[in-house]
Amino acid sequence: MLRLLNIEYHKLRYSKSSKVLITTYFILITFIALIASIEFKFGGINFRVADQGIFNFPYIWHFNSYIAALLKLFLAIVIVSMVSNEYSNRTIKQNLIDGLSKKEFILSKFLTVVSFSFLSTVFLFVVSLILGLIFSDYTEISIIFSDMEYLLAYFIKLTGFFAFCMFLGMLIKRSAFALGFLFVWWILESIARGLMKYQIFRDTDIAENIAQFFPLESMALLVKEPFSRLNVIQSAATQLGSEFTKDYGVHWYQLLVVIIWTAIFVYFSYLLLKKRDL
Amino acid sequence: MSTILRLNNLTKKYGPVTAVKDLSFSIEKGNVYGILGPNGSGKSTTLGIVLNVVNKTSGDFQWFDGTQNTHEALKKVGAIIERPNFYPYMTAAQNLELVCKIKNVPPNKIDEKLELVGLLDRRNSKFRTFSLGMKQRLAIGSALLNDPEILILDEPTNGLDPQGIHQIREIITRIAAGGTTILLASHLLDEVEKVCTHVVIIRKGEKLYSGPVDQMNASFGFFELKAANEEKLLALLNSHPAIGKVSQKGEIYTAFLEEPLEPEALNTYLFENGLILSQLVKRKESLEEQFLLLTNQTTV
Numbered sequence A: 001m002l003r004l005l006n007i008e009y010h011k012l013r014y015s016k017s018s019k020v021l022i023t024t025y026f027i028l029i030t031f032i033a034l035i036a037s038i039e040f041k042f043g044g045i046n047f048r049v050a051d052q053g054i055f056n057f058p059y060i061w062h063f064n065s066y067i068a069a070l071l072k073l074f075l076a077i078v079i080v081s082m083v084s085n086e087y088s089n090r091t092i093k094q095n096l097i098d099g100l101s102k103k104e105f106i107l108s109k110f111l112t113v114v115s116f117s118f119l120s121t122v123f124l125f126v127v128s129l130i131l132g133l134i135f136s137d138y139t140e141i142s143i144i145f146s147d148m149e150y151l152l153a154y155f156i157k158l159t160g161f162f163a164f165c166m167f168l169g170m171l172i173k174r175s176a177f178a179l180g181f182l183f184v185w186w187i188l189e190s191i192a193r194g195l196m197k198y199q200i201f202r203d204t205d206i207a208e209n210i211a212q213f214f215p216l217e218s219m220a221l222l223v224k225e226p227f228s229r230l231n232v233i234q235s236a237a238t239q240l241g242s243e244f245t246k247d248y249g250v251h252w253y254q255l256l257v258v259i260i261w262t263a264i265f266v267y268f269s270y271l272l273l274k275k276r277d278l
Numbered sequence B: 001m002s003t004i005l006r007l008n009n010l011t012k013k014y015g016p017v018t019a020v021k022d023l024s025f026s027i028e029k030g031n032v033y034g035i036l037g038p039n040g041s042g043k044s045t046t047l048g049i050v051l052n053v054v055n056k057t058s059g060d061f062q063w064f065d066g067t068q069n070t071h072e073a074l075k076k077v078g079a080i081i082e083r084p085n086f087y088p089y090m091t092a093a094q095n096l097e098l099v100c101k102i103k104n105v106p107p108n109k110i111d112e113k114l115e116l117v118g119l120l121d122r123r124n125s126k127f128r129t130f131s132l133g134m135k136q137r138l139a140i141g142s143a144l145l146n147d148p149e150i151l152i153l154d155e156p157t158n159g160l161d162p163q164g165i166h167q168i169r170e171i172i173t174r175i176a177a178g179g180t181t182i183l184l185a186s187h188l189l190d191e192v193e194k195v196c197t198h199v200v201i202i203r204k205g206e207k208l209y210s211g212p213v214d215q216m217n218a219s220f221g222f223f224e225l226k227a228a229n230e231e232k233l234l235a236l237l238n239s240h241p242a243i244g245k246v247s248q249k250g251e252i253y254t255a256f257l258e259e260p261l262e263p264e265a266l267n268t269y270l271f272e273n274g275l276i277l278s279q280l281v282k283r284k285e286s287l288e289e290q291f292l293l294l295t296n297q298t299t300v
Helices: A002-013 A016-037 A059-070 A072-088 A091-097 A102-135 A149-172 A175-200 A206-211 A215-222 A231-239 A252-275 B043-050 B070-074 B092-103 B107-116 B132-143 B162-177 B189-195 B230-239 B263-272 B287-294
Strands: A039-042 A045-048 B003-014 B017-028 B032-036 B058-063 B077-080 B150-154 B181-186 B198-203 B206-212 B222-227 B243-249 B252-257 B277-283
Touching: A002 A016, A002 A072, A002 A102, A002 B092, A016 A059, A016 A072, A016 A102, A059 A072, A059 A102, A059 A149, A072 A091, A072 A102, A072 A149, A072 A175, A091 A102, A091 B070, A091 B077, A102 A149, A102 A252, A149 A175, A149 A215, A149 A252, A175 A206, A175 A215, A215 A252, B003 B043, B017 B043, B017 B058, B017 B181, B017 B206, B032 B043, B032 B189, B043 B058, B043 B150, B043 B181, B058 B070, B070 B077, B077 B132, B092 B107, B092 B132, B107 B132, B132 B150, B132 B162, B162 B181, B162 B189, B181 B189, B189 B287, B198 B287, B222 B230, B222 B263, B230 B243, B230 B252, B230 B263, B263 B277
Parallel strands: B032 B181, B032 B198, B077 B150, B150 B181
Antiparallel strands: A039 A045, B003 B017, B003 B058, B198 B206, B222 B252, B222 B277, B243 B252
């Protein structure tokens, strides 16, 4: 396993564009801290975002997981190109001839995907912990380490998304088209969901119940938007006479759906490679 | 002598097209093999199958008497097929390091092999800056990193300039002299003639011949003859029992033998019948002529 990771690391470390994208990604995650410095005046009141409790434990785990997940596209580009470039440089052929088995090839890519997700999660943990220790109103150990399931959800979500990217890279063999297809797929999912929700199954939950099994939707559901959970928003809503009753939690069955998708993407990547004549 | 590779009734179909048909042959250690065939005859497909990048339709193949599975066996093989494939953004040395990691061999032979193919001074240049000849030489160097039991080369001189071709041939000859088994696919006959001891000839995916180069054709050679009295020459040749077909090209008559016949015997026969030759040459078909004969594209 280490040999496979080592091979993949060797391929990435000399690629300038991958290095730039990966560095940018991790720097951008640390830039979450900059949100703290956002300040603006609202009707004579000085409004500081950092004071609104976004960096309070344990809410920070949810908030940061959500924001950091928005940046995953940077790594998605790296993953799609590290797979499709093997086709365009025809190095995949040479790798196999040199004695890498097809299984090992897919495994090396998937291990890289998992490593990227794992590194992101660890990095996010450290950044959030530091931010929280600086800004949080509560710093008791039991509070700091509660709601950690958001990090697990973040990890699973990234793994699933990157496995999807890897599969698209294998399927389409060209990075630009694969990324384009990812976007098209997202639109298709939205259209399908919209059609079901507003046309086919109006005024029922059936649309949501089906859509939660779509690959991108299932990943999105893992870490739901955290903004409406903020006290400011909640109290504003109460004053307006409406109340949010939203489920922000991470559920095991949602994790399971994404894990199953991940397995499907990896297996189909392998199947594609096995069936193909290179 | 141990068998390195054995093919049994290997078949590959691309939709309705049969690229390789029922192909069987084996590669013994220590020989230099050539796979000959016109373009599109299934050479690359055959190599692709045994190298695990093309899926066979039926039949099977065994590396090293089937003691290892294919990808393990490939670690003991050095192969390049078609054009050289490396990571353009890595240097020569970095690319070879990667190959070492894949093949699970220590990287200490990189400089030695770069030296062998004459690229040591360019070890730290990026692959994308290389000329085709240099890329091809790097590929050979890479294939040799594990000191392979067999070196497989597919059209190694394709697309190179005469100097590049010469360099590659010199390298191949040097490797062959070192006792490495080589399998060389090519449509260039003189290339095969110069370096190979054994040859497999395929056309449209079917094997036409496999065996030593010098036993390739059962023919007994032919005579090229010239005489002032052409009609008498033709009549005498046609009545000789050892001579089969006679063809004419300008003033030269070519007589193909059906059984062994020495030039002295033929000369004596003609002279005794009152014909004096102005030219008598006995020749064996060159590999090219034999190849063309076998592939039914006779020029004679």
